[in-house]
Amino acid sequence: MIEAIGLTKRYGRTVAVRDLSFTVRPGRVTGFLGPNGAGKSTTMRMILGLDRPTEGRVLIDGRPYHELRHPMRTVGALLDAKWVHPNRSARNHLRWLARASQLPRARVDEVLAQVGLTTVADKRAGTFSLGMSQRLGIAAALLGDPQVLLFDEPVNGLDPEGILWIRRIMQGLAAEGRTVLVSSHLLSEMAQTAEDLIVIGRGQLISQGTVDAFVNGATETTVLVRSPQAERLVEVLTQWGMSVRITDDDALVISGGSSDQIGEMAATHGVVLHELSPQQGSLEEAFMRLTGHAVEYQSDEVTVS
């Protein structure tokens, strides 16, 4: 379990994270979502005690990071797969980490096998592809068999096979009852990986809850209707307080009513319908709606007069 309480991080006059509080529960994958520059990495570094919070604190299973005796046996993290000396072999990289956590040397070979790097274990880490570096980073995170795991943008730049592999690893870890926090700016990825979501924008909490609740709560459900008697239908529907938008190809997008209600009303008034389909809002839409005003680096609209 990870608890952030009033986390704030200022760099001079810039506020990277502002009064952020959230809880990450064990036994499920929690997505940490936000646009680039929202403060996800800064928050993760604060959880790991690498950056000092200006205000607030983070507790891991009730204790701050620096009070953990062998931190890597409690928290495993992959913040940046490139945090490896390029001239050191994968095995030696894990060897010194294992030694620092007083883990037996055999554990190094175990995690190397687990991530499928046994055959390249003695190659220099600098020669690794991104996918292999990512596997080495995950091996390091798993080394201490920790109950809490953090991954910062773990699928960035990976091929589909690599993405699937990491997704399975994270879900497997959560299924074992561990706490898994994974950050991403990709909603589609989170929708497939995470059950819980913490959404931040400009360093502030936007929402926390399940992925389903996030989508339902943040998106507007609309109904798409096509009818040769569109004008008559609009008249009826607006009388019942629904709002109607007409698209470029003469379809009606109706909000404020369910497809059942619209169908029944059309039948009552003898209106022919060619199409009647409920439109589920996507996670992307929900995300854009919520964080649209919270994007740090928004491109200015160019107006030509």
Added chain:
Amino acid sequence: MTLLAVERIKLFSTRAPVWCIATALVLTIGVTAGLTMLDHAGEGPTPSSTQTMYILGLTVIMVMATLSVTTEYRFGTMRATFQAVSSRSRALLAKATVLAIVAGLVGEVSSFGSWGVAKLIAHSPDTDIHTAAEWRQIAGMGLVYAIAAVLAVAVGALLRQSAAAVAILLVFPLLVEQLVEIIPRVGDRLHDWMPFVAASQFASTADRGLPYGPWGGLAYFAAIAAALLVAALAVVEKRDA
């Protein structure tokens, strides 16, 4: 002990430190051998004169020590270290200790190696070690190297940048400390209290009119290194990794 083992694994699992150690020894002993051969016509070398090249190896070892910190910052392994070891001070102290031990051993091999190679080449009784001061100079060289390594680790941790740290460690002992003498009125006295001038008082047997003896010089050099290390520990604890 655990942290010392961690830093030992880190130091010797890349090739650069091994090359630095080899370079330090080959340079110091090699140049001493070369000078002894060229000087064949004159008198045999004294134990003291076989030690004048110590600054070559010392410089290389300081570069190795400071890079052992700055490369960790460059490649992010310092963050990995702080993740694995919750006390940053203990991690940095372990690194300073391991580098001091390695540098000390290199210093000993280098000083006795330089003396030995000169003795082999010159075959002169003048090269035999007779006085306590000569023993102190040669056997004590490891201390100078060890302290210099701690100083270099501290400079690396304070600056975090390879280029800046190496530049300072090269330019300060080799140029700045000499140029200080140009300053009117206070230059001479300032020069006497430069850290590497103090170290050289211990690493030679010549009387250069300094206000302290060899052991005083070594203690002063150690105090400077300790002060820098304390500053580095404070800064490393405080700033974001």
